[in-house]
Amino acid sequence: MNFTQIILTAGYFVFGGIFLFLAFSIIRDSFSARLNRVTGLMLFFAALGPIFLAFGEIVKPNVAADAPFEESILYNLLYIWELFFPALLLFSWVFPVDRLSGMKRVKLRYLIFLPHIFHVILVVFFNNPEKILSILDIESGEGFLSIILEPLTYLLKWIVLGFTLLLSSESTLFSLINLIYCVVAVYFIIKGRALITNAEIKSQSSIMIWGISLAVITYTVGFLIPQVLSIEMTATIQTPALILTLILGTGSVVWSVVTHKFLDITVLVRQSLVYTLSSAILVGIYILLVGQVDKLISSFLGEKTTIINIAFIVVALILFQPINVQLDNLIKRFFIKGRTDYRHVMEQLSRSLISVLEFDQLKDIIEKTLRSSLLTDRVYFVLFDDRLSEYVLQPSEDYSRRVIINREDYFLGGVNQLENPAFIDRLTLYTKNSPLYDELQKRQTRLILPLKDADHLLGFLALTDKISGFKYNAEDITMLGVITNQLVTALTNSRLYQDSLEKQRLSEEMNMARQIQLDLLPKSPPVSDTIHISACSHPSRTIGGDFYDFIPRRDGSVGMVIADASGKGLPAALMVTQIQAILRSEIGNSNDISLIMQNINQYVFEMTSAEKFATLFYGEFNPKSREFKYSNAGHNYPILVRADGSYEFLSAGGLLIGAFQGIKYEDESVKMGEDDLMFFYTDGLSEAMNENGEEYGEQRIIDYVTRNRHLTPDKISEGILADKKGFDSTDPPRDDTTLIVLKVKKGARLG
């Protein structure tokens, strides 16, 4: 045996051993599961190939020359390993999607094994047709018997000849069949991959597809093409090709299956790998080193010695454990990637959960973690929705609609009793008349993970069985308990964050509303030859219930309105916006001010509850006649200050608008002279209050305006606001404040 042969043999053994061990482990783990049986079967046949090859390598040199090894039964039993191909095809019908369950005549699937069984029989029993023919060559012509035997013998001879013919091209024929099986298997796995949603399995299927496809290509190039084209291939090309095929094809399947489907046996697998490899290494060292040294010493000493052998066993015993540990770590790192290590999972999870504030992202992480670490098929979230004040079964991949769960649902009560993750069977007492339980049953959930903070049930997670069909074990449940606690913290964080987002959004909306309101106010008061107007509005919050507007009339008059809706903030702002719209449309329809007021009152009354009302003053100044015609619906009396300092109130009108229906309004006209001014305001000015609880009041307004009547409207407006601020510096002001000052210009002539 030369060096390459030793390596080759050891390699074959290691591969065969691993596959065989895996096959048995997988089958033993859950014999009742079809996927396990099929995978086990496939791996078993895959293992036979290398094992027979290894035996072949050992036996070959020892076989006598007159009985060629190629013709021995052992060698030809090698073909049993080809049953791997139908097993692979069978596997592709079960993974990633089980196509066999629910299929009629499912037993017929075993027919795919027929060609290969036939092949084995053919090769094992008919590999030496001459021998069989000589057996059949019975002496003929012995009376009656020969009449029956002769045609039978001929028939058998023909069959044997047929087989012989088949045998001459069997390797090409069956290589083609194997190829077809592989291609069909890849096809089914690709098809199956499209049907599944689980990202983990999807990626595993991809690895499998690539692995098998590459194996098929290597196999085709290394064996089939030479076979078909009758090219002689040297062993130096074929052996690596064979090893590559094995590694790629079976390796990808094994890797996918072991890392993601049969996690519960990974420890077992790891151990088997470790022991097979360490044994192989030690045996290798023995053959390479000890044999040579032994030979050297014996030639040196002239006699055989067992010292080296004993010394080696001692060294091996000492080395075995460290080698195992090193290998175990190595394999853990490269092969299993710490999937079974729950500490690793939780460390990862807590790291990612801390930084996540969006609920959807949180859900994603939990789902991914459970799917990859526990192989949970699906995860459902039932969470309390603050806005709805109900529990909600969140939408998932397979159920896109969320389901609102009544807070009184009996099953929720059961979940609330739980302190730790528990199987759903434990809550059978709470399942009667529970729509929630029915929903969970529909989703085939098995495990309930309650999410509880100090005193509330935030909701729970419902887990289906593992993809592999395995049960959750005690270790899993412990880990799920820890994950659940982390999730509770993360959810609370997320909720606080959502609240702050909500507030931010609300304030943004308020700012937008304020902008809209500002846009609705006139940008600047109208400019006229006869009058000077100044107007301003200061809301107490970002938006308010005050408003004013100027509306040019067809006859050249200037219409003006000042109003104050009851309440504050958004509701008040919405109401004034409505009033403004109604007013504009009413003014367009009629010239009769009292009728306009009556209609506005009716509209607002019908639109709002009696509690919501507004005070509104509408007037029109005719520059030609210098007449001001107005109607006052419950608004603070505007003050008309004459040039000589006398003043009067503009009080004619009717009830505040929107509170009572069918109200009639009066209107009145006042004549304005040069330098006469009108001062309009809302109660934000009159009701400003100082530290002693005194109000700014009407009298102060009258005093200020009469005293400063010679100033321009802008100055009067600015001045009184400053005066008010000196009186009541509350910031932001208690109430919305709106001012309009209208003054007839000097020298404005009557038209």
Add this chain to the structure above:
Amino acid sequence: MKLNDFEQDGVMVLEPKGKIMGGPDATILHEKLYELIEKGKKKFVIDLSRVEWMNSTGLGIIISGLTTLRNNQGELKLANVTEKIKSLLVITKLATVFETYDTVDEAIKSF
């Protein structure tokens, strides 16, 4: 704001005290009023002698109480209206809608 209430000669008398402004204070009056209306009470007098001030929200509550009662053949009258509130009622012209009396007794007798 504090609120007392009692019944005299089949008339419900409400005695708010303090300021009837917006917020939780105002809802006390609102809820009391509607609780009694729902119980079938139809005659109300609100004694405003101890009400320092009332803003638009307070006015709204009294207006809606009056409207609701009138729709159910009931009535709400005001008694002991302070000067300040009287001027508010005058400006808003609500004085034309509410019956106001100088004393609670007068208000009760008027039913």
